[in-house]
Amino acid sequence: MSFSLTTSLGLNSKYAIETVNLTKVYRSDSVEVYALVDVNLKIRYGEFVAIVGPSGSGKSTLLNLLGVLDKPTKGHVLIEGIDTSTMSPSQLAKIRNEKIGFIFQAYNLINRTTVLRNVELPAVVRGVPKKERVKRAMELLRLTGLDGKFNRKPLTLSGGEQQRVAIARALINNPTIILADEPTGNLDSKTGYEIFSLLRRLSEERKTTVIVVTHNLELANLTDRIIYLRDGRIEAERILRR
Amino acid sequence: MNPFEVLRFSFEALKDRKLRSTLTILMVIIGTSLIVSLNGLSTGFSSFINSTFSTLAPNTLIVIPGGGVERGTWTAPSISLDSRMVRKLTGIDGVKVVIPFIHRSAVLRSGSASMSVLVAGIDQTKLHYIYPTLSLKEGKLIPPTDFIGMLVGSDVEVPPGETKPFVRLGQVVTLEYTKVEEVEGVPKTVTVKRAFVVKGILNYIGSPSFINVDSMVQISLAAANSFFGCGGKYDGIIVVTKSYELNDKVEKAIKNIYGEDVGIISPKVISQTVQKIVGGWSVFILTVAAVSLIVAAVGIITTLFTSVMERTKEIGVLKALGFKDSQILILFLTEAVLIGVIGASIGLVVGIVFGSFGFSTIMGFTGLNFPITPIYQPENLIVIWLFTVAISACAGLYPAWRASKLEAVVALRKE
Numbered sequence A: 001m002s003f004s005l006t007t008s009l010g011l012n013s014k015y016a017i018e019t020v021n022l023t024k025v026y027r028s029d030s031v032e033v034y035a036l037v038d039v040n041l042k043i044r045y046g047e048f049v050a051i052v053g054p055s056g057s058g059k060s061t062l063l064n065l066l067g068v069l070d071k072p073t074k075g076h077v078l079i080e081g082i083d084t085s086t087m088s089p090s091q092l093a094k095i096r097n098e099k100i101g102f103i104f105q106a107y108n109l110i111n112r113t114t115v116l117r118n119v120e121l122p123a124v125v126r127g128v129p130k131k132e133r134v135k136r137a138m139e140l141l142r143l144t145g146l147d148g149k150f151n152r153k154p155l156t157l158s159g160g161e162q163q164r165v166a167i168a169r170a171l172i173n174n175p176t177i178i179l180a181d182e183p184t185g186n187l188d189s190k191t192g193y194e195i196f197s198l199l200r201r202l203s204e205e206r207k208t209t210v211i212v213v214t215h216n217l218e219l220a221n222l223t224d225r226i227i228y229l230r231d232g233r234i235e236a237e238r239i240l241r242r
Numbered sequence B: 001m002n003p004f005e006v007l008r009f010s011f012e013a014l015k016d017r018k019l020r021s022t023l024t025i026l027m028v029i030i031g032t033s034l035i036v037s038l039n040g041l042s043t044g045f046s047s048f049i050n051s052t053f054s055t056l057a058p059n060t061l062i063v064i065p066g067g068g069v070e071r072g073t074w075t076a077p078s079i080s081l082d083s084r085m086v087r088k089l090t091g092i093d094g095v096k097v098v099i100p101f102i103h104r105s106a107v108l109r110s111g112s113a114s115m116s117v118l119v120a121g122i123d124q125t126k127l128h129y130i131y132p133t134l135s136l137k138e139g140k141l142i143p144p145t146d147f148i149g150m151l152v153g154s155d156v157e158v159p160p161g162e163t164k165p166f167v168r169l170g171q172v173v174t175l176e177y178t179k180v181e182e183v184e185g186v187p188k189t190v191t192v193k194r195a196f197v198v199k200g201i202l203n204y205i206g207s208p209s210f211i212n213v214d215s216m217v218q219i220s221l222a223a224a225n226s227f228f229g230c231g232g233k234y235d236g237i238i239v240v241t242k243s244y245e246l247n248d249k250v251e252k253a254i255k256n257i258y259g260e261d262v263g264i265i266s267p268k269v270i271s272q273t274v275q276k277i278v279g280g281w282s283v284f285i286l287t288v289a290a291v292s293l294i295v296a297a298v299g300i301i302t303t304l305f306t307s308v309m310e311r312t313k314e315i316g317v318l319k320a321l322g323f324k325d326s327q328i329l330i331l332f333l334t335e336a337v338l339i340g341v342i343g344a345s346i347g348l349v350v351g352i353v354f355g356s357f358g359f360s361t362i363m364g365f366t367g368l369n370f371p372i373t374p375i376y377q378p379e380n381l382i383v384i385w386l387f388t389v390a391i392s393a394c395a396g397l398y399p400a401w402r403a404s405k406l407e408a409v410v411a412l413r414k415e
């Protein structure tokens, strides 16, 4: 294991994200669930990757570990070549805030406040001055096709629009990596396609690394690489583009 | 995260649960306003008691004949208060000066008008020992050898509620009183009159109830002795001690000599006793009020805890967006502090209004007319405000800590 650690360490890693023997075991009472077993992944900057697999195969677990939202039982997650396993909780929070953007199936917006405010939030935590972050948030909302809906409350928008707000929110701090867990799960196929096209554009034009979990193989075919997960292991990989 | 953004976020969260937040704030308002109004009233009452006794120097003891009032039934004095006793009292260690007095009621006539007054016969050169704040408005004090001079209090010069003086400096007035005399075994009422000249007028010193100098007239001890026919006996003797700390010692020494034959009144002790009662009462009342604040604190805990439960998923999202545990803690703590600040601020105003208005309504009810107005000392108000906010913050601590410790992944899975 040390081989890949030593070769990958350093700021100028080729990979936006890399895992080494990533393993996650959930223990409840006497039952042990091996949600993820020895997963080794290398994902390049700007790559658009789909993770597919049956329900319970460990897709969400993998995404949460990649997003340093959870701690692995064993193994390492390297972000831009830096090992995150020894980081403190507040260092991990900083990584999540600055390097990673999350997108969820249920949008998970804060419904009591405006669209603009939702998009701003990660920049507020980061301490970006108001003027700058409002400007960025408006740019991103235009990019995601929400011009003129800045002051709406999320629940007055359609599902597709809410997910676009979530995408804008994920982009506000210019992250290296976007992690999306079944972002189209709640959307009809046309809207789902539009969301995927948007993610595709992000990876092409902004060189953002996008990792998306999906059930929809048709949509998965829009990505650069498909990773098949089964019982917590990588079953197969298929490279579609380079 | 800058403090303004924290405030904004927390305020929005509170606003989102309007009814619950409002009710919680209401509890804080009730607690704070109770404390403020009761504290204001007891401060007002204390100050009233203080002002009642403050015209008398603290280092005075009043010696009166034993028996009579103190024991419930009247018993004749068994000892005379005379010049021998004055000499003996003067000799006691710790005594500065001894001032005998005669104190009777009489009718004061000025032209065709008259009023009933208390007449004090006393050595006026020593008055300043008893009433340190006493000052002359006009004229002079009456010397001990002056048999016709009279010193009048400010309420005698111009009675309360009137604009015209009742007496003027230099005016001749008459004092009269009636007594029952046995002439050859037959009881007969006799009216005794004597003319006096107003030679001095005092400034108002304000002693609402205890020894009201303002409504008294004072003549020399010798004049009172002969006018009232006292035969060298005094109604009381004021013993001024060298300092207030010596009061107890001197009081004991007097009791040692005369036992139950004399009664000793210590205005300072009376004042302190009343203050103690008032103090105990206000501690009790404030405790009750503080309990209502604790109830409010429990309300804050419940409200915030419910909010943490309902917002579990939101907390997970915030963590995914990069909020640190400490920032989540601060967000929820700020909600508690906001409840405290809003509640305490409104409670302060409500308490002041209720204390002033509510109390005067009660007074109107009973028809009493105490000159008691609540006193709201700014430093007390600040302490109460800070106390309320601190309690609210403490109440928020546990729910906020629980929120910050939620595991992001678990929180996100919750639906």
Ligand SMILES: Nc1ncnc2c1ncn2[C@@H]1O[C@H](COP(=O)(O)OP(=O)(O)O)[C@@H](O)[C@H]1O
Pocket: A026, A027, A028, A033, A034, A035, A053, A054, A055, A056, A057, A058, A059, A060, A061, A062, B410
């Ligand atoms: N917090 C948890 N506690 C216990 N078991 C869990 C927990 N989270 C996930 N699992 C289990 O781990 C396995 C993988 O779950 P998950 O990563 O959510 O799968 P997927 O997203 O592919 O459907 C499942 O068997 C699931 O029941």
Ligand SMILES: [Mg+2]
Pocket: A059, A060, A061
């Ligand atoms: Mg899943």
